[in-house]
Amino acid sequence: MARANQTEIAVLGALSVEPMTGYAVREAIRDVLGHFWSESFGQIYPALARLEADGLVARDPEAGGRSAPYALTRAGRARLAALLGEPVVPSPPRNGLLLRLFFGTVLGDEACAALVRDARADAVARLADLARARAEIDAEQPADHHRYALLTLSAGEHAARAAIAWADESLAALGVGPR
């Protein structure tokens, strides 16, 4: 009981959009939530098994036996709403880039600059990715669901632009060019 599992939110949430197999849940989490969430492979199937045992998801035995999609039950939808209402669990900060930069005197200016350049390139790539995702959403039929997806996209864009601005400032402070 009382497993306020974050994984359950992701899995139940994916199934709240439409019924799908475990395999598809995994792909949805990777491809749709990937900008701000991830679940490792070995978490999803056990989670689905637990959820099924608890009656929160169910498979239609009619539809093709093995690859029958999981669907939210009424209890499952209620559970999802309850989990979403719980306070966000703060994940402790763990930024490997800043950890290395902080000890820059040991690492040396050259290596620091390389790290910052890499981080900048990552942010640029992330921004391009987000632009692609945004274009995809814009191309679809308007849906209420999209409003929220766009909020999460926007968060990623703001963060990526901030990372780029920071990288440019930092490279200047380190006395090297962006390239």
Add this chain to the structure above:
Amino acid sequence: MARANQTEIAVLGALSVEPMTGYAVREAIRDVLGHFWSESFGQIYPALARLEADGLVARDPEAGGRSAPYALTRAGRARLAALLGEPVVPSPPRNGLLLRLFFGTVLGDEACAALVRDARADAVARLADLARARAEIDAEQPADHHRYALLTLSAGEHAARAAIAWADESLAALGVGPR
């Protein structure tokens, strides 16, 4: 061997500034690296024990027995430099706020707005925290080490300002005021 432990970087890094007890290492990680790194209590002492066994840190038996500070050995300093040079290990994204917002249709606009307001308040508080840390550094004697600390501070400030801007936009998009 080959334990490319992130924890080791933090612990060796702390000791690279000056020798200190395990207790002080814990405080240094919390108070100095806290904006971008964290180690839970139960990681630090075992890590120190491993590092001592590997000859990377040592305690001076002369200085007060029990509370003798750990100091980096020559090998320890070399190890730190090597670890810092290793590629940053990317931590999978796990943003509980965005995970909840994404399923906003289930959660409801009111609750979403509350989440965003909380996130905004957090970012404002973080910004104030960082300003305090910056003032502290500015008050000290200039040191080479500070240049890098300021880079990490700046990263936090950029991120916090981006979070605030995003929150304001999002609250407008949700059709509610910032308060």
Add this chain to the structure above:
DNA sequence: AATATCATGTAACATGTTACATGATTGG
């Protein structure tokens, strides 16, 4: 027929958190 992809799961391992337990030292 062979290859790729869909589909489901387990086991071993690695990491990380929390609660518990103990005792010394210092300041009031």
Add this chain to the structure above:
DNA sequence: CCAATCATGTAACATGTTACATGATATT
């Protein structure tokens, strides 16, 4: 002398990742 803080550690638990294992279905 009492409380707070310094100091060190362990054990149980929770979480998360990776590699392994298996087989069905669809595509070329």
